[in-house]
Amino acid sequence: MKEGLLEKRSDGLLQLWKKKRCLLTELEQHSPPPEPARIKELHFSNMKTVDCVERKGKYVYFTVVMAEGREIDFRCPQDEGWNAEITLQMVHYKNRQAILAVKSTRQKQQHLVQQHGHRIRSSSNSA
Template sequence: PRAAAVAVKEGVLEKRSDGLLQLWKKKRCILTEEGLLLAAEPTAKIKELHFSNMKTVDCVERKGKYVYFTVVMAEGKEIDFRCAQEQGWNAAITLQMVQYKNRQAILAVRSTRTLISVTQ
């Protein structure tokens, strides 16, 4: 089994619903080194937005006390979030995503080098 993910940041983010009304709903969020975990209530099923499926985090705008930003997934799905400016969720998610992608790139290079040294 995989080791439990370490929380880098925890708190509440508001996510825009996919429905017709596009209401903002509070989600309990846990940012880890692997991705963003979202839960509506403490007992609700947790949804994971894994960094391997994430393309970018676009900061859309700062309006009033909120920062609005969009997480763009690899399949093109866009998920809109907002949080209080001082919480800095968009920056924290971006930083963790970049670090994750860098680790994956390093692992890919290492496995290629190992393969080359084995085949020579």
């Protein structure tokens, strides 16, 4: 969906900003990336929200909150729009997941109704 350089704040004591090649994807990939360079993959399936968006100087600072509660701080030049793209694509992803969940629930309900109706017809036929 989007690929490029972001700066990620390290978790260490000094909290230095390090450039990372990032890939914004919808789902986790269980195979290694085709390029030998290490890529920080951001998967919507693991994200909860984008938080604390702040513009200072030439950078936009933002925090990606992961599903397990871990927070990852990033910054990028304001004109690259990473935070907006992540937020927009995350909304699309979560909407698709909600639609799939509703469809799945409806299919299960229809299946149960069909099973229940079959049982009622079977028991009335044997009476």
